[in-house]
Every structure is written in structure tokens, then in C-alpha cells.
Amino acid sequence: MNRTKRNLILLFSSLGLLLLWQGIAKSVDIPVIMPSLGPIFRALGFLAGGPSFPLNLLATILRALRSFIIIVISGTVLGLIGGRNQTVSLILKPFVTTLKATPVMSVILLAFIWFSSGSVPLFSAFLMGFPVMYLQIEHGVRQLDPNLGEMCDLYDIPPKAKLFYCALPSLAPWFVAGSKATLSMIWKVVIASEVLTVPRYGVGSRMQLAQVQLQTDVVLSWTLIAIALTALGDLFFEGVVSLVVRTRSTVQRRRVDALLKRF
Amino acid sequence: MNRTKRNLILLFSSLGLLLLWQGIAKSVDIPVIMPSLGPIFRALGFLAGGPSFPLNLLATILRALRSFIIIVISGTVLGLIGGRNQTVSLILKPFVTTLKATPVMSVILLAFIWFSSGSVPLFSAFLMGFPVMYLQIEHGVRQLDPNLGEMCDLYDIPPKAKLFYCALPSLAPWFVAGSKATLSMIWKVVIASEVLTVPRYGVGSRMQLAQVQLQTDVVLSWTLIAIALTALGDLFFEGVVSLVVRTRSTVQRRRVDALLKRF
Amino acid sequence: QEADPGTIRLGVMAGPTGFSSAGLDQPDIDIEVFPSPNEVIARLANGELDMAALPTNVAANLYNKGVGIRLAAVIGNGMLSLISSKGGMDVRDLYGATLHLPGAGSTPDQMARLLLKWADLVEGKDIFFDYSVAAPAQLAQLLIAGKVDYALLPQPFVSMVLDRSPQAAQLLDVQALYAELTGSATYPMSVLVVSEKFASTYPSSFRRVLAGYKNSVDWVNGNPALAAQKIEDLGIMAKTLAQNAIPHCNLVYESASEAKDAVTFYFEQLYSLDPSSIGGSVPGDELYL
Amino acid sequence: MRFSNVSKAYGGHIVFDRFSFALDPKTIMSVVGPSGGGKTTLLRLAAGLIEPDSGTVEKDEGKVSFLFQEPRLLPHVNVWANVEVTLRAFYEQEERNRIALHYLELAEMKESLHLYPHELSGGMRQRVAIARAFAHPAELMLLDEPFQSLDIRLRMHLIKAFLTLWEEERRTTIFVTHDTKEAILIGDRVLCLGDPHEPWMDEYINIPRIARDVHDPALMALEAKLFGLLTRS
Amino acid sequence: MRFSNVSKAYGGHIVFDRFSFALDPKTIMSVVGPSGGGKTTLLRLAAGLIEPDSGTVEKDEGKVSFLFQEPRLLPHVNVWANVEVTLRAFYEQEERNRIALHYLELAEMKESLHLYPHELSGGMRQRVAIARAFAHPAELMLLDEPFQSLDIRLRMHLIKAFLTLWEEERRTTIFVTHDTKEAILIGDRVLCLGDPHEPWMDEYINIPRIARDVHDPALMALEAKLFGLLTRS
């Protein structure tokens, strides 16, 4: 399927979604709760022009990115270890299970003590996202082809090369699936925690304020922005993945070409 | 690694976690915020003996199970379709992205209007969990070995047999990883939504009240129960997986034996 | 001679509880606004706040849990109303209906239970409580939309609903009913608490803050428009909402000794309802400064 | 089965360039050729698994069975089910069991019906793939080096069995091999790939299969020719 | 390299039962045997990839190179990197490039260095695996049917290259094959597996490799014997 067709389908299904909203909004006909598209986009234009708009956006993005990076790194490293070593996996199990189970609400208090209120979204995002990433990688490691591992060990392929040439490429689909799921969750958790803790800047903080003032159209236009952020995150991720794959193949090809020229 | 050793390691690491808590609690020394283990377990004993304990527990379990089943079925079916058919995947993309991004807070109102108030936890669990499951399966389908698919098609293996003999077993690791991540999230989201919406019965409802009344020990003993639920869910899941694998191999073996006896 | 306490940290919650601090003009008082009582409580317990404005029952609860605080003054009296989203309703229509409450264990919830008890009605049989919309703002939204029939709400949401929805009407003035049933003029909804350590280490600074606070309450009540601007600047609530609500919020300043009887009486009522709601026992005289 | 001016390239690498041939129905064509010469590609084109870049592949035969160059067994089911499942679309259970068992017995896999692919030796996997390909009620059989990694006895046994089966029910067959003797003893025609545009060699063998003998001068000449083609650099 | 009373069973299936042999250093042992007879298992035991159930496998040789029965290439890197990466632990970059290129050229893969395994034909994959196994500076070489799925020319070319290399630097080698001729032309000794307890045949060939000729009566007798062993049922 070519690019244009892809984008067309995406466009149409997005339009379909908007139309669906409009239809329901018209039939429900209670603007305080479900405004139609007109007011939402008007509010969107208005707030996008506001002076603190970039600040709020940036604050949320930074929070999401920070927790994303922390989760991806810690989840991947621990997942790699836990997938290979059953003892480590068992030792981590109670911690992961606890993280998986502890309701965010009951740690927010603790988070308040240990961190400043701006860090609470980070903390709760970590709690929600870490198990997803960790389990994903752990599972992926368990699914690695033992035949290839055997080959690598027998041929004394150094650990670094084994990681980059064998393990990581095979883990990539798990890593990508995990990262996407994690990122999608992080946006939500960060915004939800911002709504709860109202840091000075943040999409969630603005939502909370608009909600208290019953400006549903504003709430929804912030929601639209959140959706756009998520979609951009996805796009970015897909871009990075295809870039890495292409770069890898170009680099390998270049090295072969350079080599052939010399010998 | 044998069973006994596994269980021993698990036991010790769980104990380590408890000791860690106790250590921090003792050093923080603010029981309203971080009670030590004594009061928590006392409260646990007390509430476990209460008359409405099974009702609260059951209500939460049923909510979690219902949304889990809905998510697993819908996520798997749509994931299977979306993974094979790029058009469907593109059409679903805006919906999934929206689901992934929409903060639970801003749909609670809609949920309230469309469903009865007891359904809000179900609805939010769906919103949080569905993208995880869907993306997981979609990704898994994309990773299926095209060689095997080619073989199945060429040999006219009927769709049902193809599903059960080829696709599902290959998707199993993705399905298991997705289900575990989803289930772990559902416990949390259901309880968090119960905290927000306080249905008559539910672990989260009890937590909310205890939290408002600053009974941190009670909050934490409910948290312990939630952790136990999650751990049980995990165990159950692992049990089911190993049961399915063993049953399948026994069934296949039996059929071979029966056949050899007859011919 | 008393040492300089440095910056005095006062924690208030977003919402009307924080209104009365808007007129504080002493430069060494740092007002921090928090979205929920939880955060205030954590900081108080932690020693990161010297003073805080809190719901009355939370103060008792904290005190009973061994957090070193004292009640310095009552700063807000009752301001709850039972609203129906359709006009022409009567209190009797509530029988068998569902009453929405913003948050289990909140003051509206406690008040609703008290009234029910006094009326000899049983929740779950004669009337049904629904907590599924915990945020008062969202409840207000649903009332305006007519999706919810009855709700017990605090200010400023009461005025908000009444302003925006022509059908909505107040069915009950909870304060009036409370007075009628108990003989006590009203009930204290929010109080100013001070950490025990601060009060005993810096008594004169503390007295200065209290005096300032009293002036602040008067100023806010007297200048709603100016105060509303200040309230928005502090991040407590939006200007438009605050300005309309200030007259209805029953902001007062009653020193601990003046208010002690009313507060104790209120605690006794809550205790009879559920001892845990105030931490297990009615606090003695030591709570009051 | 007919290729008309078929072209196929991967990237810049041209495998076929206006390549044509017609396959006589119900005969066996042996295909030999250098490694990377396009034998597997030819089979895949014939099966319809890939489309030619230009030209047409016409096919009168209906169902196809393909013995892939690698065994391609279902990893999660045992030997028995690997064969049985490919017959589901065609036979009732009773019939299916009989057929599957028959072919697995032929491939000497009856002792190992309950084993999973990862528990098999390389040759055993190949045997399961053979049983599967032979059992399938196809009108066109595409066999990509079917007898590789088998020991001599099995190889001879399976070649004999294959020819017996084939005489019972003739099906159009393309048989890829690296063994010139096999190619000559089995094929009604031997095609030697090597040039994208036309085969290096394309000869019919008009001696009846049962009468063929490696010491027959005609066949020896043919083998020598093939050998010469395949060993020139 | 010495097996002493090695036993190995999978489930109930006994592959080796108190099986012993000693390998002379710096010689080539050809191993033939029926499919499923334990050839791959023997190599895996020798490499230390599996442990015997009882008995011991002693090994004086250090590094091992193993040509697996399947190519086992890294799917995400190209042909070039598949070989180069196995040399990282031993050589500096310059040296590594030279060696990898040399062996890939030997396997006639120089044209396809940039292709990925899924873009290769079956024989090409096998050639990459051969290049990798030969390039590895091992003292013990374990080759599991190295020349399968290659055409005759390549086969001859690689056998010659292998022997030349081997004469340059002798390494202890176990060479598994199904081709009795290959076994006899290459091995210093031919072992025919078949019985869990002892080999069906274990003969030394004392004719120098260069002087060997398939028409030599001694070798013909040996081949006939092997053939007889492998074709009896």
C-alpha cells in the first residue's frame, strides 16, 4: 500500500470519528457535557493562541518523556536480566507484582512526601508503565531463538556484538510493542495525575481548571491536544524504528561497499 | 530450577520487600502516612473478618473479570484482523490512538450518562486496557512467520485448523504477554475508578473512605489485598497456560496412540 | 525574646476553604495552594507547613492520629444546599430518589447522613446515595444538564448551578435545617490549624498571623471583586466564580475559644454517625488554642 | 503449466528474463542448476507464491503440493498432526487417518508420530515434509530437493516409493535436485537452469523409467553433459 | 577429544549407550549413518552443547567451530556481517575484514555480501554458514553435512578448498555426511553410526588424501561395505 493511500485512509477514518462525535453531540444536545465540534475547535483556537499554551504543553511533554525514558531504560535492562536469569526474575517478581497492583491513589500520598508535587505524575506514570515494559521485555527474552544463542556462544561472539546483532534485533518487536503501549499509557497517567495534583503548568492542570469552571469545550480541546500528542508520539516512534532499520541496512551496505573497493 | 527452590526465592524476596517497607516506615515515623507492618496486618485481620468483606472483594473481582474478558476478546479479534489487513489497521488507528490518549477523567461524565454508575470502572478499564491488548496482538500477527502462512495456504489447511495449529500457538506468547499486562492494569484501573466513583461495594470504595478518614493502615491493608488479587491472577494465568500446553500435547499423544492401536 | 520564624508556610486547598486567606498581606507568609486535602495533610504531617486551612473533621482526624496540630480558628461556616435540577419539586419527592453526593466521607456526605439519621430514614431503602461523580464541578455540570435530579453541593457550585440552569432550585438550606434540628446556629466547615511546634515556638508571630487572618476575612467579605482577583492570582479559583460565590460562602473568623462549643457539638454529631470520621474520639480541650 | 516470457528480478539481480517453457501434463520434469540459479524461484512462480514481473504463468492444474527447501513444519504440533492437518480440507477423518499414516509409514516415521519438530533430527524433519507433500491430493507437485539430508537407504527407498506412487496416479511434477543421477533416473525431461533467458539444457528422456539404468550409454552421455554444464565455472 | 562410555537418551529413546571412541588430534573423522542415528547428537556432545546422561566427553581442543545442520544465520544482518561478527573476538578489524572476505570469496558469496539471509537461496545460506565455520580460528571443527544443497561444481570446489585449507593448518575435524564417497575421500577415518552401543563400522584410511582415487580397489571395497551397511534395513 503506498503512502498516499495510507494517509487517505487515515484521514477518512479520523473524519469518521469526528463525524461520529458530532452526531452524538447533536442528538444528546447538552453542550455543558458534550459540546459539538464548533465550540470545541473555537476553544482550541483560542487556547492555542494563549500566552501560556507552550508552557503547559511543554511541561506535560517533559513529564511524559522523562518517565518514558526512565521506564524504557529500567524496564529494558531489568527485563533483559530477568528474562535470562530465573533467579533474578523470581526476586523481582514480588516487586513487579506489587507495582502492578498498587493503586496509584494509595501511593500518591507517599509520593507527596518523597517528591515535590510536580514529580507525582512522573512517579505514578512509572508505577503504571514499568510493569508493562518489564514484562514485555522479559517475555521477549524468553522467546529468543535458542538456536541462534547457541551459535553466538559457540562462535564466541562478544557480548556487545551479540546484543546488537542478535538479541536486540530479535527483541525489537517486543521492545516496540512495549514502548508503544507504555508511551500510550504514560500520556494518560501523566495527564490524569496532573488533573489530580494540579502542578503549576501542565495540560492536566488546565483541564482541571476548565472542568471546575464547567468549560467542557475547553476540556475537550485540551483532550484533542492530548490525542494529538499521543498520535505524534506514535508517529515519532514509527519513524525512529524505520530510521534505525534503514540506517542499519545503509551502514552495513556502506561497509560492504567500502570493503569491496579496498580489497 | 525445581519448585521448592523457586518458592523459596519468591518467599525471601517477598519478605525482603516487607522488611524494606518496615525499615522506611520506622525511619519516616509518621503513622498517618506510612504505618509500620504491625498496624497494617492488624487492620487486615480486622477487615478480613468484617461481614461485608466478601461482598467488596467479589464486586471488584467481577468488575475486573468482566472488563478483562471484554478486552481480551475484542482486543484479540480486532488485533487479528488489524494485523492481517492494513486497511482495517489504518481505519482503527484513530480510534485506538484516541482511546490511548483520552484521559479517563474526561470520559467519566460521558460514561455516567451512557451507562449506570457502576459501569464506570468497567468503562475506564476498557479504555486503558484495550489499546494494550490490541497493539500486542496486532504486533504479534505482523511477526507471524510468513513461511508457515504460505505453507498453510498452499496446502489448503482450513481456516479453523490454521488458527488452532499455526496462528494461535505462534501468537500465544504475544497473547500471554498482552493478557498479563492488561490484567495487571485492569486491577489498578478498576480500583482507581472505584476510588473515584465509590460504588456501593468494591475494594476501591472501601479504600476511598479509609483514605478520607486518614486510616492509612486500612488503606494499605486493602492495598495488600489488591496485590494478593494481582498475584493470584498471575498464578492463575500461568497455570492456565501450562495446562493448555500440557493438555494439547496429551491430546495429540492420545490420538496418536489410539491410531496406532487401530491401524 | 522570640526568634524570627523565617517564612511562614500556610497551606490552603483550592476552593472556598482558601478564599479567606486571599487578603493576607504579610510579606513573610507564603501561601501554597493544593488541589486536595491529601497533599495538605501530607505536608502538615511532614512538618513542611506551619499552618493550614482544612475541613473541620480532617483537623480532628489529624489530631487524633497524633499529628501535632492545634485548632486556631474557625474560618468558614456551613454553606451546603440540596439542589434539584427541576423546579417545582418538594423535599418529599426525595423519598425513594437518588441523591448525588460529591465524594464519600466529604462534608456534604456527612451532613446528608446526619440529616437522614435525624429524620429516621434509612439509606438504601428510603433514599439512595450515589457517589459516582466525586468532583463537585462535574456534579454541577450534570445538574445543569438535567442528568442528575438531586445533589447536595457546597458553594460556589450551588450558585453556579442556580445561575446557569433556570430549572434548578434549592430544595433545602442545610444550615437552616441544622439550626432548626439542633439549636446550634450553624456548623463549622473549615478551620485554620497550626502546627503545635510553630504555635509554641513563635507565639507572637502566630498571634500576628491570626490577626492578619481576621482582617483578611473581613476584607474578602467586604470587597468580593478585589478579593476574587487575588483569589485567581493565587490559583485558588477562577475570578468569575469566586466573585459570585463569596457572599454565599459564610466566611467568618471565630477564634478557637469562641467556636469551641459549636465545634465540639459538631464533632459529637459526627462521632455518633461514625467514630472513624473524626479519628475515633471527640477531641478534648487540648485541641483548641 | 506454461511459462510465457516470464521475467523476475530481485532488486537489480535478474533471475529470469523472458523465460518460457511448457510442462507436459502428467510428466516429471527434473530441474538442476547452480546454487542461486533460480530453481526455487521457478517453483515459487509455478505455485503462484510470487508473481512474475512480466510475462504469464498459466496453470491448468488445480491443487498444488510444495515440498519447500526447508521442512517448514508447524512447530507446535507433533509429526502426526503435521501431516493430518493438511488433509482436513479433503477427506473425512477415517480416510485422513489412513492416508496420513500410510505416507508417514512410507517415510519411516511411524515410530516418531508423537514427537515435535524440535525433537527430530534434520533428516526426520525432511521425511515428515515428504510425507506431507506426497499425501496431499495435488495435481501439481513441486519438490525442492526432496531427498536432501537423507541417508542412502532412505533415499533409494523413497525414490522407489515415489515412483511407484507416481505410476499409480500420475501427477504433473517438477523435481528440483542437485544430484544429476537422480535427475536422470526420475525425470521425463531434464531442465538445467543457469541463464536468465533460456535453460542451459532441456532434454527429454524417452526411455521408460523402469528400463532406465545408470550404465545405459545414452543416459551416461546425458549425465556427462549435465555434469559438464554444472561444473564449468 | 575422547568419548568414554557416553550414554544419551531423549525421553525413552536411547541414542548412545556406553559409547566410546577417541579422536586423534589433527585428523578428520568422517561420520556417516542412518537418519536419526545420532550424528548430530554426537557433534553436539562433542561441542559441549549437551551433556551426556552418563560417561564423559573429554576435550583438549579449545575453540570449536560448528557448522550446524541448518544454516543458523543471524536474520537481521547481511551476509558480510554474519561472518565478520564471529571474528570480532579474535582479530583486529583489518585482519577480520581480510579473513571474512577471503572465506566468503571462497564460498563464492562475494557478489552477495550485502544481502540478508531471507534474500538468499538455500544453497547460498549454506555457503555463508560454510564461510563462517571455516573462517573461525577453531581447533576443533564440527561439520554437519556441510555440502548439502550445493550444486556439484560448488561442492567439488569447496571440498578442494577445504582440504587445501586443512593441509595448511590441520585442525581436528568431525565431518558428518550422507555421501559415502565424500566420507571416504575426506576422512582419515570413517565412522558409521547405527547402534547406540558401538559403531557399525570404524575404519582408518591410510592412503594419503592426495593419492586417493574413487577407483582405488581398497577404497571401492570400503565404499561397498559402507553402502551395504547403510542400505540394509
Ligand SMILES: Nc1ncnc2c1ncn2[C@@H]1O[C@H](COP(=O)(O)OP(=O)(O)OP(=O)(O)O)[C@@H](O)[C@H]1O
Ligand atoms: N531435543 C530432542 N528431543 C527429543 N529427541 C531428540 C532431540 N534431539 C534429537 N532427538 C532424537 O535423537 C535421535 C538422533 O538425532 P540426531 O539429530 O542425532 O540424528 P542424526 O543422525 O543427526 O540424523 P539426520 O541425519 O537425520 O540429521 C533422533 O531419533 C531424534 O528423534
Ligand SMILES: Nc1ncnc2c1ncn2[C@@H]1O[C@H](COP(=O)(O)OP(=O)(O)OP(=O)(O)O)[C@@H](O)[C@H]1O
Ligand atoms: N526474497 C528475495 N529477495 C532478494 N533476492 C532473492 C530473494 N529470493 C531469491 N533471491 C535471489 O534470487 C536468486 C535465485 O534464488 P533461488 O532461491 O531461486 O535459487 P536456487 O536455484 O533455488 O538456489 P539453491 O540451489 O541454492 O537453493 C538468488 O541469487 C537469490 O539471492
Ligand SMILES: [Mg+2]
Ligand atoms: Mg533453492
Ligand SMILES: [Mg+2]
Ligand atoms: Mg543430523
